[in-house]
Amino acid sequence: MKVRVRYAPSPTGYLHIGGARSALFNYLYAKKYDGTFVFRSEDTDIERNIEGGEESQYNDLKWLGIIPDESPFEMNPKYAPYRQSERLDLYRQYAMQLLEEGKAYYCFCSEEEVERRKQEQLDNGVKAPKYDGKCRNLTKEEISENLKKGLKPCIRIKLDPKDIFEFDDLVRGKMKFSSSDLGGDFVIMKSNGYPTYNFAVVIDDHLMDISHVFRGEEHLSNTPKQLAVYKAFNWEAPKFGHMTIIVNKDGKKLSKRDLNVLQFMSQYRNKGYLPEAIFNYLLLLGWNGKDNKEIYSKEEAIEAFDEKNLSLAPSMFDQDRMNWINSCYIKSLDDEHYLAFIKPFLFKVLDKDAYSDDELLKIANMFKEELLFGEMIVPKLERIYKPTYNLSLEEVEFLNLDTNPTLYKTIIEKIQSLDHLDKENIQQLFAETRKELSLKGKSFFMPLRLKLTGSHEGIELYNIFILLGKEEIIKRLS
Numbered sequence: 001m002k003v004r005v006r007y008a009p010s011p012t013g014y015l016h017i018g019g020a021r022s023a024l025f026n027y028l029y030a031k032k033y034d035g036t037f038v039f040r041s042e043d044t045d046i047e048r049n050i051e052g053g054e055e056s057q058y059n060d061l062k063w064l065g066i067i068p069d070e071s072p073f074e075m076n077p078k079y080a081p082y083r084q085s086e087r088l089d090l091y092r093q094y095a096m097q098l099l100e101e102g103k104a105y106y107c108f109c110s111e112e113e114v115e116r117r118k119q120e121q122l123d124n125g126v127k128a129p130k131y132d133g134k135c136r137n138l139t140k141e142e143i144s145e146n147l148k149k150g151l152k153p154c155i156r157i158k159l160d161p162k163d164i165f166e167f168d169d170l171v172r173g174k175m176k177f178s179s180s181d182l183g184g185d186f187v188i189m190k191s192n193g194y195p196t197y198n199f200a201v202v203i204d205d206h207l208m209d210i211s212h213v214f215r216g217e218e219h220l221s222n223t224p225k226q227l228a229v230y231k232a233f234n235w236e237a238p239k240f241g242h243m244t245i246i247v248n249k250d251g252k253k254l255s256k257r258d259l260n261v262l263q264f265m266s267q268y269r270n271k272g273y274l275p276e277a278i279f280n281y282l283l284l285l286g287w288n289g290k291d292n293k294e295i296y297s298k299e300e301a302i303e304a305f306d307e308k309n310l311s312l313a314p315s316m317f318d319q320d321r322m323n324w325i326n327s328c329y330i331k332s333l334d335d336e337h338y339l340a341f342i343k344p345f346l347f348k349v350l351d352k353d354a355y356s357d358d359e360l361l362k363i364a365n366m367f368k369e370e371l372l373f374g375e376m377i378v379p380k381l382e383r384i385y386k387p388t389y390n391l392s393l394e395e396v397e398f399l400n401l402d403t404n405p406t407l408y409k410t411i412i413e414k415i416q417s418l419d420h421l422d423k424e425n426i427q428q429l430f431a432e433t434r435k436e437l438s439l440k441g442k443s444f445f446m447p448l449r450l451k452l453t454g455s456h457e458g459i460e461l462y463n464i465f466i467l468l469g470k471e472e473i474i475k476r477l478s
Helices: 017-032 053-064 088-100 111-123 140-148 197-207 217-233 265-271 275-283 298-304 319-332 335-346 357-365 374-385 393-399 404-416 423-437 441-453 461-477
Strands: 004-007 036-039 104-107 154-157 164-169 173-178 187-189 212-216 239-243
Touching: 004 017, 004 212, 017 036, 017 053, 017 212, 017 239, 017 275, 017 298, 053 265, 053 275, 088 104, 088 154, 088 187, 088 197, 088 217, 154 217, 164 217, 164 239, 173 217, 187 197, 197 217, 212 217, 217 239, 265 374, 275 298, 275 319, 335 357, 335 374, 374 441, 374 461, 393 441, 404 423, 404 441, 404 461, 423 441, 423 461, 441 461
Parallel strands: 004 036, 212 239
Antiparallel strands: 104 154, 154 187, 164 173
16 A cells, blocks of 8 residues: 555644644654655635645744645645645535435534534433434425525435444554444534535545544544545545644643743744754654664654554653753754854844854854753843843842952953963963962852853853953953
């Protein structure tokens, strides 16, 4: 069987963690078995679609290195179009086929009427209310009369209550559902002429020859409904794999209300995460390799990926782990790629016309080992070039040490005698001054750091001296 998988988002938002992970596992499966990865747009929820949503998700996937083989932007004529809004005639055609074959029927019940009857079932002790099939056996005359009245029907599929839907889930193993648990004959075409999700996705997957579907476990309840549609058409269904949910540190499903977690790829791009690092982290979010490695290149991930190693336990999103992986990738960048990556963040503090690339690289390299993401360099540079001096009581006490005036005066005198500032002569200056004034580490370094930057944190003090230069150091210590 030729492997064809798909990622089919709705353009009602931007690419988030869950969607990116689903896309990644489908992509890895396709590449592992020399298959095709399809990006398809489920854009029929017109009211909720956002402008640019589809293109944004597509571009974010490409940025991550999850590159579609087919999409609305790289169409294979055999399977086009790739947007549901451009396939409406197809859905109507197949819905009419089921009507003609007696496998579906017109339903003239209003939503309010359906909900009222379900509520009556609940009131009578029915735990799982369902559509009661009121319109299932309408005569041709009754249907014709309702249509003449201008009533707009939806179309419901006819379910056999004795049907059992079984499949081997690629993640969870054997799964079994009863037709009687699906809420009754469900809608496949709404009264507005648009297909429901569970109908359209079957038509799309069948016509696009989709062989395997990896998706989140929230779709598990949709699978038997889709299998019912496959059965109605006598089509072979793809193989399904349902991945576990992503949870936060409290063990609750990750939601947009988790403000301490970055959720959208645009946020990661803006804050200075490397796409290779996110790709790597998403790989580990619900999958474990046999070798327990932490760092994988794309090529290594494709080679190592095995759907049998997808986790059955919920996947906890750990921002700290993501940050650590990203820091590893930052450290591994060569000078050319590191400078290209970090420049936009340098220019949030530094005048882009005042520094050469060599000078920018020298500055950036002072922070490289401690960066978790690119934007971290901004406050670090601001402490040095634009200090605010919002000091705590403890910090103020260090600035008020009796030894400080002598310390500052001595540093100024010694630094004036230096031709230039480098690591060696600055460290020698520190050693001589400490010995001369009999100052221990904290009483020596902390007042200088606070006086120069307004912060007790930051890079090595000798690097701060190098960045500021003689004149600025003298000015601040004076």
